[in-house]
Amino acid sequence: MEKGKSNCKNKNKNKPAPSSAITLEQFVSTMAPLIDLEKDAEISVSMNSAETRSLDSAQKKGSTILNLKCVDIQTGLMGKMLLEFQSNKGDILPPHKFGTHDVVVLKPKKADLGCPALGQGVVHRLKDSSITIAFDDVPEECLNNPLRLEKLANEVTYRRMKDTLIQLSKGVLKGPASDLVRVLFGERPPTMSKKDVSFTPSNRNLDHSQKDAISKALSSKDVFLLHGPPGTGKTTTVVEIILQEVKRGSKILACAASNIAVDNIVERLVPHRVKLVRLGHPARMLPQVLDNALDAQVLRGDNSSLANDIRKEMKALNGKLLKAKDRNVKKDIRRELKSLSREERKRQQLAVTDVIKNADVVLTTLTGVLTKKLDGLSFDVVVIDEAAQALEIACWIALLKISLFMLVNCQPALKGSRCILSGDHLQLPPTIQSVEAEKKGLGKTLFERLADLYGDEIMSMLTVQYRMHEQIMNWSSGELYENKVLIEAHSSVASHMLYHLEDVKESPSTEKALLLIDTAGCDMEEKRDEEDSTLNEGEAEVAISHAKRLVESGVRASDIGLITPYAAQMLVQVVFLKTLKSNVDELKEMEISTVDGFQGREKEAIIISMVRSNSKKEVGFLSDRRRMNVAVTRARRQCCLVCDTETVSGDKFLKGLIEYFEEHGEYLSASEYVNE
Numbered sequence: 001m002e003k004g005k006s007n008c009k010n011k012n013k014n015k016p017a018p019s020s021a022i023t024l025e026q027f028v029s030t031m032a033p034l035i036d037l038e039k040d041a042e043i044s045v046s047m048n049s050a051e052t053r054s055l056d057s058a059q060k061k062g063s064t065i066l067n068l069k070c071v072d073i074q075t076g077l078m079g080k081m082l083l084e085f086q087s088n089k090g091d092i093l094p095p096h097k098f099g100t101h102d103v104v105v106l107k108p109k110k111a112d113l114g115c116p117a118l119g120q121g122v123v124h125r126l127k128d129s130s131i132t133i134a135f136d137d138v139p140e141e142c143l144n145n146p147l148r149l150e151k152l153a154n155e156v157t158y159r160r161m162k163d164t165l166i167q168l169s170k171g172v173l174k175g176p177a178s179d180l181v182r183v184l185f186g187e188r189p190p191t192m193s194k195k196d197v198s199f200t201p202s203n204r205n206l207d208h209s210q211k212d213a214i215s216k217a218l219s220s221k222d223v224f225l226l227h228g229p230p231g232t233g234k235t236t237t238v239v240e241i242i243l244q245e246v247k248r249g250s251k252i253l254a255c256a257a258s259n260i261a262v263d264n265i266v267e268r269l270v271p272h273r274v275k276l277v278r279l280g281h282p283a284r285m286l287p288q289v290l291d292n293a294l295d296a297q298v299l300r301g302d303n304s305s306l307a308n309d310i311r312k313e314m315k316a317l318n319g320k321l322l323k324a325k326d327r328n329v330k331k332d333i334r335r336e337l338k339s340l341s342r343e344e345r346k347r348q349q350l351a352v353t354d355v356i357k358n359a360d361v362v363l364t365t366l367t368g369v370l371t372k373k374l375d376g377l378s379f380d381v382v383v384i385d386e387a388a389q390a391l392e393i394a395c396w397i398a399l400l401k402i403s404l405f406m407l408v409n410c411q412p413a414l415k416g417s418r419c420i421l422s423g424d425h426l427q428l429p430p431t432i433q434s435v436e437a438e439k440k441g442l443g444k445t446l447f448e449r450l451a452d453l454y455g456d457e458i459m460s461m462l463t464v465q466y467r468m469h470e471q472i473m474n475w476s477s478g479e480l481y482e483n484k485v486l487i488e489a490h491s492s493v494a495s496h497m498l499y500h501l502e503d504v505k506e507s508p509s510t511e512k513a514l515l516l517i518d519t520a521g522c523d524m525e526e527k528r529d530e531e532d533s534t535l536n537e538g539e540a541e542v543a544i545s546h547a548k549r550l551v552e553s554g555v556r557a558s559d560i561g562l563i564t565p566y567a568a569q570m571l572v573q574v575v576f577l578k579t580l581k582s583n584v585d586e587l588k589e590m591e592i593s594t595v596d597g598f599q600g601r602e603k604e605a606i607i608i609s610m611v612r613s614n615s616k617k618e619v620g621f622l623s624d625r626r627r628m629n630v631a632v633t634r635a636r637r638q639c640c641l642v643c644d645t646e647t648v649s650g651d652k653f654l655k656g657l658i659e660y661f662e663e664h665g666e667y668l669s670a671s672e673y674v675n676e
């Protein structure tokens, strides 16, 4: 056998190779066409689509908003221009598919489809009747005319993913960081330091499973997986691992697929006074972390103020140039301007590299790692939080960056190139637009693949949860985590009830942790909307009636979340809530979302509208265990299921869920909620 080659292969001699045992070559050749499929799917819902032949059809598709006026201009977010747009008539915006952080372009309303944009920016804020975009620069004189916004597909990200694949296929296995690559593709076994690493925690509240996991992470020599079921403190643990690595003198790249997940880590690191920098577009960051953004730190640096002085000097020289008559004087001024401009650029770049080099922890999204600002930098450890929601290829952007640098510079790996991934592969995987790409495996995550490949050898599971009443948790830990490891609810949450909250009365609505409202036999059949998404108006009414009862018992509407697997149902609920009479005005503070959109969040009370109600007992994607796991585990003190038990019990997994709620919670008929 080749030296150092896989013990794990030996171990599995008689077993068929797991699907996770993919070679680097197979990975590259499988992923390349899937990335194209996904790019095409994204383009088809954006303005770049060839199908978009007219502006009206683009507005119908939701990829453009026509007839806008600019109602406010402010500077903010480190010098960006924040432009707020409203519909020309001042009413709510037409239905659209813009989301915060999307890349958009601004054009005159009547300009041709392919005409150049007035500016490109990022959606910063979205309200029913306005949208705010952060631009680097926009000509203000054009803003008095009717305008339109177009949503762009983020083609750059796909191109970068393809580039990463190309780099992966080009000889990373020869570089000094090749050990890590070999381990991640199952060609070499992972290794741990023989001695347990002991540490003094910065967070004194860590529980035993968190401490064990941290010790194992610090002992790992190449890869470590932190598996955290809902509410068990993954991010808390990741933050402690980062703090310990900083103490050891490591330089760390900490990433996640989403901006919000990156900001969560930044927020929790800040009180520990770690030298850190958050890279990325300020419009995509939480306001409370802006102070740690690269742009903000650059502005505070010496080089930046020097660059500023140079700019002032250049302005004065430009003034002189305009007045100068003598050719030689003009020539001299131009020469001086050129050299000042070179100096200004150099100072700007130095300002950026100073901040990044000084930081012990650099934080950004996985695709954000591709910024030129990180060129030529190496890290000892890459930490990826929420790794079970990141495409494997996106993880490689962060991992390969280190390997390539080391290859290019032929430097020995400092403390070995190590990676630590945190996540829960039993919650929802990354969202994929192309059904075909999803079927062919684009959504299989690195976290899941490594968990299948090496299991407990490289993984620790967190076993104390800090969110849910134990009755809510027990269903999830029994069904999804198969009681393999005993997950316990921390005493601070194990029996907490809605009526323990300040100002909440004990009432039939608040005295149970689990409620099942059955719509069977109540004439509440599902329907399909134009886009073929399923909805159920009767269920929406019942779900909102329950929310109303909770509010009447004193629960704050902002502590309630109404979630559903179907986008169309979410819209029905939103519309229904808007048309409610004024005596329940407060209810409008309640959050309504799809299950997928609520992953990573929590509320004191969660109401789940399951929607499906049909004689064929079809349940569609409700049967995805991971989606129901996410839905139920968003609740802290009460989880209320609204469903047609006749229909959903057609599926074995959902039948188990219903039986669990019937056995441990309160059963009610939807007829008790109608016409309230």
Ligand SMILES: Nc1ncnc2c1ncn2[C@@H]1O[C@H](COP(=O)(O)OP(=O)(O)OP(=O)(O)O)[C@@H](O)[C@H]1O
Residues within 6 Å of the ligand: 205, 206, 207, 210, 228, 229, 230, 231, 232, 233, 234, 235, 236, 237, 466, 467, 600, 601
């Ligand atoms: N050891 C601990 N003692 C007390 N509270 C804790 C502890 N660990 C975590 N928590 C609390 O539990 C909550 C969830 O923690 P955290 O956000 O780290 O979990 P998570 O696993 O990342 O969550 P999610 O399920 O949303 O992915 C937070 O309010 C956190 O402060």
